[in-house]
Amino acid sequence: DAMVIQNPRYQVTQFGKPVTLSCSQTLNHNVMYWYQQKSSQAPKLLFHYYDKDFNNEADTPDNFQSRRPNTSFCFLDIRSPGLGDAAMYLCATSRDNRDQPQHFGDGTRLSIL
Amino acid sequence: AQSVAQPEDQVNVAEGNPLTVKCTYSVSGNPYLFWYVQYPNRGLQFLLKYITGDNLVKGSYGFEAEFNKSQTSFHLKKPSALVSDSALYFCAVRPESYIPTFGRGTSLIVHP
Secondary structure: OOOEEEEOOEEEEOOOOOEEEEEEEOOOOOEEEEEEEOOOOOOEEEEEEEOOEEEEOOOOOOOEEEEOOOOOEEEEEEOOOOHHHOEEEEEEEEOOOOOOOOEEOOOEEEEEO | OOEEEOOOOEEEEEOOOOEEEOOEEEOOOOOOEEEEEEOOOOOEEEEEEEOOOOOEEEOHHHOEEEEEOOOOEEEEEEOOOOHHHOEEEEEEEOOOOOOOEEOOOEEEEEEO
16 A cells, blocks of 8 residues: 555654654655644644755754655654654655645654653 | 634543534635544544535545535534544645645544
């Protein structure tokens, strides 16, 4: 089945130690999103790619970076994680049509020691 | 600016009873409305959408939603709740682009 896969499902890192989360898709969708979700709150959009074009949300901290080397893969890099960055990180994909739903991976739960 | 509101943080319902999870929106132009469900430690899953046409939309797992333009609402409903329906539900709107705006979510708890 076509899907969105996130690895790892659980990630533990130390305060200030860089960490990379990965997302892959077999849906061939041109838009990929990264969301941060805390404590059953609404997902907060960090940034998204429209094809290779990177779109950063205005309030996304500089600590968060992203790479999309090809259509299928997207990475979230947290350069110096702080305690406040502990959260669930969700990757999603969609076509660039308003009427098509997003497809989400099962997320990576990040813990900071 | 577009917005979507889910006025209830939590909805409690007994198994077998009908359930409603409320959503209201504020957009200019035609709203494209979606419902998603999130089970613990999982991503969001698409349930149903309203784009145009019939105001009653049917979706996955027996859920349906009613679009009401005059009340700017898109409430999620199910005739008979199951304990397994207990989850977090998000309403979303896409007013002018492919970027959605999510409601804050409603926790549905179905009691045996």
